[in-house]
Amino acid sequence: MTGHGPAVAAVGNTAGTGSNGSYFSAYSVVGILLLLGVAFVATAFGANRLLRPHAPSPEKLLTYECGVDPVGEGWAHTQVRYYVYAFLYAIFAVDAVYLFPWATIFAAPGFKGTTLVEMFVFLGFLAVGLLYAYKKGVLAWL
Template sequence: MPEATVRSTADAHAAVPLAADYFQSYSVVGLLAVVGVLFVAVAFGAGRLLRPVVPTPEKLLTYECGVDPVGEGWAHTQIRYYVYAFLYVIFAVDSIFLFPWATVFAAPGFGGATLVEMFIFLGFLAVGLLYAWKKGVLEWT
């Protein structure tokens, strides 16, 4: 058999990925996941075996900010705190979106399209803020 034929056949087989090569990359990821789970399990097991367990009534009390608990464990929370948190998340996402936009806007050829996209995005945010303002959500009473 001529040498060129042998090389071309070997090159053809080397170019085709084998199933073993394909699954080998997944086996590395799987092995890393197993090692990670074992590491966490060993750490928690060692902590459970090594820590002192001496429950006392004082240790079983609910503790928050050094103040002894008084009354029931359930307390009413005003909904406005959640609304303010939600508005904060909305505007935090807005600020996260502004940084990649600024880098793309500075690139040549993307100015007009990215400017229009940003004004559409800011328009949606402005409508949401106006809606919250009209509903009286932003008033702290």
């Protein structure tokens, strides 16, 4: 009689197997919380729309400049001169994203030669792109 207790408990334990839908019941809690969150935000926005005072005026449509009346038009044309920095940052950030996992695999036994060649090919492509940008004059500030 004492030997049948754990076997019966093991047979009755079907959590995570999906046979009785218990696999999806864990996700249903997340779905219900998501729906409750959306309903809460929608209720807050709806209450705001119903309870706020509505008094439109031309002054409310003006651009705010620290309490001073606006001068000139609202659209100012500016030059984007720092796109090169953003572009180079994106290139080297992607490079770093690939270098860190490579470094962990490189330390594992049996991958040294293959991963070293692969990384030099990858760095070669980056170097060719950097040389191309330098030849085109994009890196004139260097």
